[in-house]
Amino acid sequence: MSIIKKVGILLAFSTLLASCMSDTAKKAKNEFEMPDSLVSADTTNGEQALDQTKDMVDHMVENLGSPIETIAMIKSLGIPFNSTLLASNDDVDRFNNSFAQAAALGIYGADLGYLNFYGKTSHVLSYISTVKGLADELKVGQFFDYSTLKRLANNNENVDSLIFISRKSMNRIDQHLRKTQRSSLSAAIVTGVWIEGMHYITQFYKLNKKARLKEAIGDQKNLIALLIKVLNGYTYHPEIAEMKKQMEYINEVYKGVTITVQEGEPEYKEINGVYTVIQHDKTVINISSKQIDEITARTQKVRSKLLGE
Numbered sequence: 325m326s327i328i329k330k331v332g333i334l335l336a337f338s339t340l341l342a343s344c345m346s347d348t349a350k351k352a353k354n355e356f357e358m359p360d361s362l363v364s365a366d367t368t369n370g371e372q373a374l375d376q377t378k379d380m381v382d383h384m385v386e387n388l389g390s391p392i393e394t395i396a397m398i399k400s401l402g403i404p405f406n407s408t409l410l411a412s413n414d415d416v417d418r419f420n421n422s423f424a425q426a427a428a429l430g431i432y433g434a435d436l437g438y439l440n441f442y443g444k445t446s447h448v449l450s451y452i453s454t455v456k457g458l459a460d461e462l463k464v465g466q467f468f469d470y471s472t473l474k475r476l477a478n479n480n481e482n483v484d485s486l487i488f489i490s491r492k493s494m495n496r497i498d499q500h501l502r503k504t505q506r507s508s509l510s511a512a513i514v515t516g517v518w519i520e521g522m523h524y525i526t527q528f529y530k531l532n533k534k535a536r537l538k539e540a541i542g543d544q545k546n547l548i549a550l551l552i553k554v555l556n557g558y559t560y561h562p563e564i565a566e567m568k569k570q571m572e573y574i575n576e577v578y579k580g581v582t583i584t585v586q587e588g589e590p591e592y593k594e595i596n597g598v599y600t601v602i603q604h605d606k607t608v609i610n611i612s613s614k615q616i617d618e619i620t621a622r623t624q625k626v627r628s629k630l631l632g633e
Contacts, residue, residue: 394521394540395441401534405442409527410435411520411631413454418632422462423563426509427630429458430516438524462509467496508558515567518551519627522574526620541616542609545578570626577618582610 411431419425436451459465501509522544529537548571555568588604 394524395438397536397540398524398528399441401532401536403528403532403534405444406528406531407444407447409524410438410447410451411627413451416454416457419458419461421563422506422509423512423561423567424630424632425458425461426512427516427519427567429455429462430513430518431520431627431630432458433513434517434520434524463504464500467500508561508564511554511558511564512567514551514554515571516630518547519623519630522619522623523627526616526623529616530620538611538616539609541619542581542583542611544619545581545583545609548575548578567630570629574619574622574626577615577622580612580615584608584610 413432413435416428419428432451432454436448436455439445439447439451456465459467501507522541525537525540525544528534529541552568552571552575555564555571559565559568584607586606586608588606591602591604593600593602
């Protein structure tokens with residue numbers, strides 16, 4: 325499986341990715357470390373550089389989570405829909421190269437997932453059109469089932485079908501990107517989705533100050549580190565090198581954030597006749613209000629840059 329496929333193509337109109345559960349961050353830290361050989365990999369073979377180690381990259385990107393999880397968590401906290409958080413899609417012609425278009429595809433895809441999850445069908449069609457337009461510019465629009473998505477978006481009861489059709493379309497897009505040796509666009513899409521997920525978390529925290537949102541922001545320490553390593557494999561593209569620089573700008577603040585796991589007493593329990601060990605470890609995230617404010621400010625700067633604002 326490739327980068328996009330492993331994260332459900334990272335577009336919110338499929339299963340979407342974003343990022344924020346504590347166990348996801350813990351799993352990312354404990355289960356995978358990028359070897360130095362990949363970080364310093366020879367990129368003379370272009371798009372094949374990371375494809376040669378795709379199993380490691382797939383494992384890494386899988387741990388980035390899914391923005392649909394973020395959106396579900398936000399809604400479970402009783403936080404109402406806020407249309408002002410959506411990226412404006414009035415002028416998408418400003419995305420004038422494939423990497424900018426791919427990052428925008430991730431951002432608007434995340435917005436589309438947000439709209440779908442809250443059942444805001446009056447906005448959905450506009451964002452489907454935007455995503456379709458960007459896909460066309462990337463020469464993958466032929467794999468986007470626009471007519472079916474448009475029909476399903478008009479019926480709130482067909483959200484599951486909408487997700488399924490979108491996922492199928494994105495899997496085909498992924499295969500085409502790899503076949504045409506443009507897998508670096510996957511990294512750009514990942515970046516767009518991640519930044520939009522962070523945008524939602526930080527902005528909602530400003531409005532609500534809920535402990536779960538604070539924890540979700542802290543969770544990103546490990547996830548952004550993984551994202552930077554993904555981007556590092558494609559920095560022979562100046563546009564990806566710039567995206568990596570922007571992610572590092574946010575990551576500077578995370579260097580002062582700590583995530584530790586406190587081991588709890590194991591519980592031995594019989595389940596269906598089988599004795600099972602249940603762990604009671606606790607993840608502790610130390611992040612200050614000052615750090616959150618700075619992360620929020622830097623996230624907005626990077627998002628604005630990716631959106632060409």
